Amino acid sequence: MSEDQTTKHYTNGEITIVWQPQLCKHATKCWKGLPTVFDYQKRPWITIDGAESAAIINQVTQCPSGALSFFKNAEADQQ
């Protein structure tokens, strides 16, 4: 596996959030936009069950640094 060891995955069974902390620019966009999922004061700071998948995808795609990304589990399973 060539993936950086600090990369973390959070899944709700439908989608998986991929978090690469070394890329995060702390723009605060995610925790202001969807605080029920992203809360930097919590550990772990991502609560994947805090919102519907569609809302999570919408927020993740707004991350300006690329630290947050996602994939759909069903599509990953087919590969």
Ligand code: SF4
């Ligand atoms: S939106 Fe992206 S860059 Fe900004 S704090 Fe969240 S993960 Fe980090």
